[in-house]
Amino acid sequence: MTTASPELTQDTSTTEAAAAPLRSSRSRLEEALLPSLVALLVAAIVGDVLILIFGQAPAAVFRLLFEGTWGNSYGFGQVLYKATTLTFTGLSIAFALRAGLFNIGAESQLAAGGFLAAIVGLLLPPGLSWIVTLPVYMAAAALGGGVVGGAAGQLKARFGAHEVITTIMLNFIVLALLSFLTATHLKVPETLHTKELESGALPRLSDFFASFHGSAANVVLVLAMIACVIAWWYLFRTRRGFELRAVGLQPEAAEYGGVKPGAVWTRAMTISGAIAGLGGLNFVLGYKHYYEEGFAGGAGFLGIAVALVGGTHPLGVMLAALLFATISQGGLAVNAMVPKQFVEVLQAVVIIAVAVSVPEVRRLLRIQRTRG
Amino acid sequence: MMPSSATPAIRLTDIHKSFGPVRANRGASLEVMRGEIHALVGENGAGKSTLMRVLSGMYAPDSGRMEVSEANGALRDVTGWNTAAAIAAGVGMVHQHFMLVPTLTVAENLMLGAELTKEGPLRVLDSARAAQAVDDLSRRTGLRVNAEQRVADLSVGEAQRVEILKALYRGARTLILDEPTAVLSPPEVAELWQVLRQMRERGETIVLITHKLDEVMSISDMITVMRHGRTITRLRTVDTTPQEIAREMVGRDVLLAADVRRDAALGGESWAATAPDSVTATAENGSLGSGLALPTLEVRGLTVSNARRSNAVDDVSFSIAPGEILGVAGVEGNGQTELIEAIAGLRRARSGSILLDHLDITGATVRARGDAGLSHIPEDRHARGLVLDYSIADNLILGQQHRFTRGGFLNSFLDGERIADNARKQIRAFDIRPNDPALPARALSGGNQQKIVVAREMGRDFRVLLAAQPTRGVDVGAIEFIHAQLRTARGMGKGVLLLSADLAEVLALSDRVAVMYGGRFVIVIPRAQASEEVLGPYMTGAERAA
Numbered sequence: 001m002t003t004a005s006p007e008l009t010q011d012t013s014t015t016e017a018a019a020a021p022l023r024s025s026r027s028r029l030e031e032a033l034l035p036s037l038v039a040l041l042v043a044a045i046v047g048d049v050l051i052l053i054f055g056q057a058p059a060a061v062f063r064l065l066f067e068g069t070w071g072n073s074y075g076f077g078q079v080l081y082k083a084t085t086l087t088f089t090g091l092s093i094a095f096a097l098r099a100g101l102f103n104i105g106a107e108s109q110l111a112a113g114g115f116l117a118a119i120v121g122l123l124l125p126p127g128l129s130w131i132v133t134l135p136v137y138m139a140a141a142a143l144g145g146g147v148v149g150g151a152a153g154q155l156k157a158r159f160g161a162h163e164v165i166t167t168i169m170l171n172f173i174v175l176a177l178l179s180f181l182t183a184t185h186l187k188v189p190e191t192l193h194t195k196e197l198e199s200g201a202l203p204r205l206s207d208f209f210a211s212f213h214g215s216a217a218n219v220v221l222v223l224a225m226i227a228c229v230i231a232w233w234y235l236f237r238t239r240r241g242f243e244l245r246a247v248g249l250q251p252e253a254a255e256y257g258g259v260k261p262g263a264v265w266t267r268a269m270t271i272s273g274a275i276a277g278l279g280g281l282n283f284v285l286g287y288k289h290y291y292e293e294g295f296a297g298g299a300g301f302l303g304i305a306v307a308l309v310g311g312t313h314p315l316g317v318m319l320a321a322l323l324f325a326t327i328s329q330g331g332l333a334v335n336a337m338v339p340k341q342f343v344e345v346l347q348a349v350v351i352i353a354v355a356v357s358v359p360e361v362r363r364l365l366r367i368q369r370t371r372g
Numbered sequence: 373m374m375p376s377s378a379t380p381a382i383r384l385t386d387i388h389k390s391f392g393p394v395r396a397n398r399g400a401s402l403e404v405m406r407g408e409i410h411a412l413v414g415e416n417g418a419g420k421s422t423l424m425r426v427l428s429g430m431y432a433p434d435s436g437r438m439e440v441s442e443a444n445g446a447l448r449d450v451t452g453w454n455t456a457a458a459i460a461a462g463v464g465m466v467h468q469h470f471m472l473v474p475t476l477t478v479a480e481n482l483m484l485g486a487e488l489t490k491e492g493p494l495r496v497l498d499s500a501r502a503a504q505a506v507d508d509l510s511r512r513t514g515l516r517v518n519a520e521q522r523v524a525d526l527s528v529g530e531a532q533r534v535e536i537l538k539a540l541y542r543g544a545r546t547l548i549l550d551e552p553t554a555v556l557s558p559p560e561v562a563e564l565w566q567v568l569r570q571m572r573e574r575g576e577t578i579v580l581i582t583h584k585l586d587e588v589m590s591i592s593d594m595i596t597v598m599r600h601g602r603t604i605t606r607l608r609t610v611d612t613t614p615q616e617i618a619r620e621m622v623g624r625d626v627l628l629a630a631d632v633r634r635d636a637a638l639g640g641e642s643w644a645a646t647a648p649d650s651v652t653a654t655a656e657n658g659s660l661g662s663g664l665a666l667p668t669l670e671v672r673g674l675t676v677s678n679a680r681r682s683n684a685v686d687d688v689s690f691s692i693a694p695g696e697i698l699g700v701a702g703v704e705g706n707g708q709t710e711l712i713e714a715i716a717g718l719r720r721a722r723s724g725s726i727l728l729d730h731l732d733i734t735g736a737t738v739r740a741r742g743d744a745g746l747s748h749i750p751e752d753r754h755a756r757g758l759v760l761d762y763s764i765a766d767n768l769i770l771g772q773q774h775r776f777t778r779g780g781f782l783n784s785f786l787d788g789e790r791i792a793d794n795a796r797k798q799i800r801a802f803d804i805r806p807n808d809p810a811l812p813a814r815a816l817s818g819g820n821q822q823k824i825v826v827a828r829e830m831g832r833d834f835r836v837l838l839a840a841q842p843t844r845g846v847d848v849g850a851i852e853f854i855h856a857q858l859r860t861a862r863g864m865g866k867g868v869l870l871l872s873a874d875l876a877e878v879l880a881l882s883d884r885v886a887v888m889y890g891g892r893f894v895i896v897i898p899r900a901q902a903s904e905e906v907l908g909p910y911m912t913g914a915e916r917a918a
Contacts, residue, residue, distance in 0.1 A: 043468055043519035072833030181632050237785060237788075238784050238785055238786060239776075239777050239784050239785070239786055240772050240784060241768070241772060242773050242786060243773065245762075246759050246762070246770070249759050249760075249762070250755065250756075250758075250759050250760065252755045252756045253755065253756050253757065253758060253759045253770065254759070255738070255756075256716075256718060256738070256748070256750055256756040256757065256770075256771065257738075257759075257770040257773070258737065258738040258742055258771050258773075258774075260737075344734060
């Protein structure tokens with residue numbers, strides 16, 4: 001406490017600190033990537049300890065986990081399939097967070113998107129090429145999720161209702177409604193799903209690369225990546241994105257700058273919901289070709305972790321989605337050696353690790369940058 | 373008892389304190405004698421507050437030595453102590469932003485953390501004894517408060533008295549005051565000075581952080597000047613001048629507002645006399661304006677409500693001629709914020725109308741008002757004026773973002789090149805430092821942050837400027853610069869509505885002066901007839917004649 005470190009004494013002064021120009025986009029990306037890496041490291045260490053407690057050899061379990069995911073093309077395909085849905089829900093939540101909104105409703109928005117896409121699919125004439133029908137399906141999925149998300153945005157803009165409350169409650173309402181409609185009007189007897197769609201099935205990756213055979217990975221993966229790029233562009237390169245982020249950081253300053261926070265909240269929640277809704281295509285068009293009760297399976301909630309680990313940056317979200325998809329798929333691979341709760345614990349540890357480490361990581365980054 | 377200048381109460385030697393890359397103190401020293409009022413002056417970001425927070429135990433210094441005198445006069449090394457130890461040793465700090473619980477009474481706030489309780493195992497609070505203790509202290513110090521009143525109901529000046537009492541109640545013999553007069557009216561300031569002088573008489577020590585040089589001259593015995601985290605010089609007040617202090621603060625000669633005070637109001641009255649009452653021109657009959665000195669801004673019967681009052685602004689009417697600065701003085705909280713926000717479009721007018729040039733903008737959006745030629749320097753740059761995490765370049769287009777787009781889909785892509793050009797141009801023109809447009813606004817000093825706001829609002833074409841507290845928390849050099857900008861705007865025929873809690877600033881710049889009290893303009897007079905003596909009573913509500 002009594003002596004200044006030599007680096008600090010030689011440091012440039014506050015006013016001269018700017019001599020080294022900052023590349024803000026670079027720093028944004030660093031902030032997006034670092035939490036994922038930290039999370040990975042912590043997951044590995046905690047995973048080791050857990051595996052030892054179960055009386056297994058960590059090396060063997062992790063080898064199995066790796067082989068079952070990135071080690072063979074079927075496993076990798078499954079990782080990509082899971083990452084696709086998680087990319088959409090993570091991006092959805094990250095997008096809303098940029099506007100200062102915590103969207104807990106991606107689960108029902110995802111379900112509503114898949115549901116509406118399936119309904120439209122049942123009405124479309126059979127036999128059309130996927131290239132023709134895809135835009136229609138996309139519009140339907142985006143509409144389904146967008147309406148649910150937009151409703152929460154409107155409730156906040158009009159009445160000041162907090163979006164955390166409304167999106168949680170909308171989850172109950174929307175999931176119950178979809179369940180009701182499926183059960184009473186749409187399901188094939190003895191199942192929980194609708195009839196199979198006769199148009200719009202999307203090519204799987206195995207259609208292009210035979211080694212992916214058997215995995216559900218499909219071209220919606222490409223849509224997810226495009227969605228991330230467009231979201232990035234929107235957030236950081238357009239006027240609307242400029243205004244959206246300003247509302248997220250300082251609503252009062254945004255208002256002063258001629259932005260109406262209420263309008264931005266509605267717009268951001270609508271887009272956020274639409275993104276989550278598009279995630280429904282992964283299951284409905286890319287995998288099963290029907291809507292099935294409960295297909296979302298928690299991906300909307302795991303998307304919260306994806307968004308946070310991804311640093312609410314669209315490109316970080318892609319990586320975080322891969323991470324969580326790997327853990328999830330890896331859990332199936334090592335099921336014989338450790339209980340399946342192992343994966344759930346590992347996911348939770350990753351999220352906590354990120355929550356704890358992020359401020360620390362950023363502080364380190366800042367110091368490093370001003371010295372370099 | 374005469375203060376004996378031989379015994380130091382506080383001695384800080386070569387204090388260093390960094391926050392990440394920001395080196396707030398780098399070799400700051402301070403020696404304060406017992407029983408003196410010591411002014412610690414310096415520009416914003418000079419490290420005054422940091423040094424005092426080190427002294428009061430809120431921050432531990434990275435290096436350096438801190439000594440405080442004991443009862444017997446001997447200096448004790450207290451380097452890196454905590455707030456509890458500082459309070460125990462009788463060093464108390466009154467912060468710029470009050471740290472009081474609004475829902476508790478004055479007595480309860482004073483007791484907080486050291487509650488008086490009745491005998492017995494339950495340790496029930498003894499409110500009667502607490503009130504008695506507060507009354508005793510209040511009488512002894514001359515700081516008048518009502519022990520039973522809720523802090524939420526106090527005026528700013530009263531709240532500050534409670535803050536000072538709180539420090540004294542805990543046995544402070546050395547009192548640190550961080551910019552205590554920022555929120556006070558002239559009579560309240562006079563009262564504060566009296567209390568401080570009484571404390572000095574009793575042998576107590578006072579460190580006063582300020583950047584108002586007239587205060588330094590009128591109250592202090594000694595002056596320590598800081599610049600860029602270092603102690604520059606130590607002066608005896610009787611041996612120095614405001615000019616010398618300002619020079620030491622900034623590091624070069626500066627023009628003080630008092631030197632260029634205009635003694636005559638130009639045009640302010642003449643417009644009001646010549647403009648026909650019938651000029652109610654709107655967009656369609658704007659041609660009426662040709663040849664006439666139409667007001668740039670006209671406000672008629674404006675009434676605005678806030679959370680507590682339906683008439684926070686109460687039927688206010690005024691107009692501003694081209695090339696006129698209308699200065700509005702008054703103690704904060706008398707409707708100034710609501711008035712500015714209503715004109716800027718951030719708050720709805722309950723009734724009345726607002727005309728910009730001849731265009732009725734009463735119901736227009738913020739953006740439409742900006743496009744019509746309204747510029748606005750908001751009173752709180754941290755909440756409204758800047759997005760602190762946005763870069764300097766992005767902050768320089770806030771509110772103008774729709775003008776910095778390029779063609780293509782929906783004409784909505786930001787034009788990075790023009791944003792960068794604009795940033796380079798404004799940074800140069802307004803001397804914003806550091807000059808890296810990619811730095812977040814958060815990283816800049818208060819004065820430079822304000823220059824971003826001023827550059828954005830005045831570096832473009834505008835008709836009317838709303839300038840609310842344009843130099844609050846800004847260093848002397850930046851004040852000089854901003855005042856020059858306001859005068860230039862007047863010279864170019866712009867209308868300026870200046871709101872400032874600093875009466876000297878209002879008097880230095882305005883052509884006409886209004887005082888706002890209780891939501892009304894209680895007096896509007898030409899600058900030539902205005903003075904602190906004339907306006908003071910109106911600011912406290914003692915005089916109400918409109």
